[in-house]
Amino acid sequence: MSALYFIGDIHGHRDKLITLLTKAHLINRELAWCGGDSRVWFLGDFFDRGDDGIGVVELVMRLQREAGVAGGTVGALLGNHEIMFLAAHRFGNQGGMAAAWRRNGGQERDLQRIKAPQIAWLRNLPALARVDDYLLMHADAIFYREYGQSLDAINDEIGAILRDDELGEWGHLLDLFSQRFAFAETRPDGILRASETLRRYGGQHIVHGHTPIQYMSDVLYPDKPHIYSIKLCINVDGGMYLGADGFIYKAC
Numbered sequence: 001m002s003a004l005y006f007i008g009d010i011h012g013h014r015d016k017l018i019t020l021l022t023k024a025h026l027i028n029r030e031l032a033w034c035g036g037d038s039r040v041w042f043l044g045d046f047f048d049r050g051d052d053g054i055g056v057v058e059l060v061m062r063l064q065r066e067a068g069v070a071g072g073t074v075g076a077l078l079g080n081h082e083i084m085f086l087a088a089h090r091f092g093n094q095g096g097m098a099a100a101w102r103r104n105g106g107q108e109r110d111l112q113r114i115k116a117p118q119i120a121w122l123r124n125l126p127a128l129a130r131v132d133d134y135l136l137m138h139a140d141a142i143f144y145r146e147y148g149q150s151l152d153a154i155n156d157e158i159g160a161i162l163r164d165d166e167l168g169e170w171g172h173l174l175d176l177f178s179q180r181f182a183f184a185e186t187r188p189d190g191i192l193r194a195s196e197t198l199r200r201y202g203g204q205h206i207v208h209g210h211t212p213i214q215y216m217s218d219v220l221y222p223d224k225p226h227i228y229s230i231k232l233c234i235n236v237d238g239g240m241y242l243g244a245d246g247f248i249y250k251a252c
């Protein structure tokens with residue numbers, strides 16, 4: 001089986017991402033894909049807080065094409081910051097969307113630079129994915145089940161909301177997406193929720209971002225994932241926007 005890598009929330013930190021991909025020998029000096037048949041999955045939240053969300057999206061989109069040609073894979077999940085950004089782009093401040101996005105670190109320059117192909121790409125990102133024994137989800141939350149019984153149904157339903165203009169549906173989705181800590185071992189039902197989620201959608205481990213490891217442990221500058229709840233859960237959000245350099249988790 002080819003190598004499998006996970007990368008958590010980038011939040012506009014393109015330079016840090018380039019350093020990580022270079023060190024992992026996934027890109028070369030020209031920033032071109034050199035990972036061969038490796039599989040790299042981004043867990044979402046490309047935007048906001050850092051100043052180059054568009055640069056991050058451009059890089060990931062290009063690497064996705066280049067990896068595809070080389071027999072590799074670059075996959076990406078939808079994070080709540082992608083939805084906030086798309087909402088600000090689509091609705092402006094209708095429903096307070098643009099204000100909410102700015103409050104959460106939205107960068108004016110990203111909104112000015114975004115292009116139609118990037119919008120289309122963002123809108124079509126899956127909310128959930130299964131890769132080998134891993135269930136990939138941006139948020140450590142259980143609201144996904146409100147949108148369907150299976151991975152495909154959930155991805156279809158959330159995708160349909162993002163292709164539609166129902167402001168209320170967008171707002172509801174964003175409200176739900178602010179949940180976190182659903183699987184934390186500090187809560188009585190954390191492990192049960194994690195195992196239920198895996199039973200429902202398949203996989204042996206949940207891989208997620210969304211909640212910086214710093215919020216779950218005493219580690220200030222994580223250089224590896226936070227594995228918790230009897231190893232059912234793998235948090236790969238290194239908290240790049242909190243001053244950490246981030247990391248790439250090589251799962252196999």
Ligand SMILES: [Mn+2]
Nearest residue numbers: 045079080210
């Ligand atoms: Mn998030």
